[in-house]
Structures are given as C-alpha cells and as structure tokens.
Amino acid sequence: IGFDQTISQPFIIALMTGALELTGSEKVLEVGTGSGYQAAILAELARFVVTTERLPALAEAAGKALDSLGYTNVEVHLAEETLGWRAGAPYDAIMVTAAAPRLPADLLAQLAIRGRMVIPVGSRYVQELVKVTRHRTKNTVQNLGGCRFVSLIGKDAWEDA
Template sequence: MQDHDQARKRMVEEQIAARGISDPRILQAMRTVPRHRFVEPRDEHLAYTDQPLPIGHHQTISQPYIVAVMTEALELEDEDKVLEIGTGSGYQAAVLAELATQVYTVEKVEPLLARAKSVLEELGYDNVFCKLHNGTLGWPEYAPYDAVLVTAGAPGVPQPLIDQLAEGGRMIIPVGDQAHQELIKVTKNQGRIERQELGGCRFVPLLGEHGW
C-alpha cells in the first residue's frame, strides 16, 4: 500500500501538476483515488504510469493526465450533479465523485459496469449511481446535469446530451473520426451552445444511436 501511495503522489507531481493542472481540488482527488484498484490485476504495477491501459472488451482506462485535463475543464463545484458517458473501469467516476455531490454514470458493456460498480462500492463511493444503457441517449430521468463528461470519441455532439445539460452547464466530449478526435468543451449559455477546442486526443469510439 505504501508503494502505491508513493507512486500515486509521484504521478500527480510529475504527470499532472508539472504539466499545468493547477486546481488543488483536482490534484487532491487524484492523490486520493487508488487507480490501481481500477486496472486489470496483471497491470497493477503500471497503474501510475503515464499511459492508458486495457481493461477488456476493447476498452481502456484513460491516461491519468487526460483524466485531469477533462476534469479540470468541467469546472466542477461541490454541489454539481454530473453525468458521465462511458463508465469503463470506474476510475473517472471516482475522481468526479471526489469533486461533485452526485455522479450518474452510464456504460453499455455489462461486465465492465458490474466490475466498476463493485470497486466503487468497496471504496465507499455512495454518491455514484450506475446504469447499463446506451450512453448516447444519456440518463434523462435525472436531468438536467451541471456537467456532462463523455469518455469515448463521437462523430458529433449527441443532441440528447445537449438537451440534458443544465443552463450554464459544461460538457467535455471528444469529437472527430474513429482514429483521432478534438477534445471539445460545450457550454450552454441562455439556450445557445458555445464550443471551445481544447486539443487533440484519441478515445475508443462512442457507439449508439447518436454515435458511431
């Protein structure tokens, strides 16, 4: 455990803070969440390295720096309600849960969702709510959301996610083709949608009615 704690501190210092992430709440969240619990057992020794890792079913756990970039761009407040599309390992949901009051996370691959839910429960994240669902449709029952985070690349911004975004809400989503995307920040301002490009990235494809 001490080795993991030290590795996690180094990860935050060398991979995240040193590359410009300055929000102290995000740095503390990433010092707190045990990423090694969310990776495959064979990859536990790689949990705090600067890379994505496979988690099965053609999915990955994102590079820690990208998790930090996307999370910082959401500009979360303590009382925010967040929708995550693509639970995957559950790691990003845990980071969000350190920063927001409620996290609703949707995953289309049942074994991934079951494992993520189990780990999140073991770690005591009782403010994370999981659903097996087509992520491109969001989770309308609990809308509107102050923030929406999409962890898969889409050909465009799904309209249902825009509809479920609260006034003043922020969405972070990778948009592009299946090989390369641009990280986009979408803000809803008096009913209008504003877009800001945050840089290139590469994610697994967002599958579903409003994705690929």
C-alpha cells in the same frame, strides 16, 4: 481494464476533469463508466455522479468497486452511450469518455443551462477535445486540443460503430 476496453491516459482524465470546473455542488453525468476510476475522481469533486456503461459485466464490476471503496454518491447504470441517463437530468456537467462524429443531441438536451460538457468530437481516428457550455439561446464551444479516443457506440455514433 478487461472486457476488451481501455482507460484514458491520466493526463487526459485530469484535463477533462479540470475543464468541467467542478465546485462540489454539481450533479455530473459520466458517459462510459469503464473501470469506475473516472467516476471515483468525479465523486470526490462533485455532489453526485451518474455514470453509464453499455457492457453489463463492466458496469457490474465498476459498481462493485465503487461500493467497496465507500462511494455513496455514485450511481452506475447500464445504458446506450449516446443516450445518457434522462431520469437524472438535468446535469450540471457531462463527461463523455468516447469520441463522437458530432455533439450528441440527447446528451446536450440533458445538460443544464450554464452546464458544461467535455467530449471528444471529430473523425473516427482523430478528434478535438471540446468543452461545450450550454446557454439559453446558443451553446459555446471551446477547443481543448487534439486527441484520440475510442468510438462512441449508439444513436449519434458512426454508422458502423
């Protein structure tokens, strides 16, 4: 996709999207806009999508691509990956497209009660794709299988990321 960045395999994109269980009424946060491909898919399935990207040129390119395709229900923001986009919270669903060593607290805080977050978590080289459902007193975590993603960069990432 340019800018020394990658795009996830279509199977993984489909798996992550399905795990969010979107019905069409949700507000979704996507962390890691990339080319905007995943944001476009989410925009077809949800009411509104907020997507964040840490690279200015990539955020601009994705925003232009989404605009040119007529997506009016997507906002692209420049932001650190692990911080999400607090101004739009709470979100009914959050999709994180890079791996973290643990569940990022800032993202969990932006998830609505009964909201779902899909994120790869684990070591730098091998992760488990997990679905977290937020509840008032305790979150549930479902393992969706092994995976390997690029690393999140920011506050809740690996020290040297």
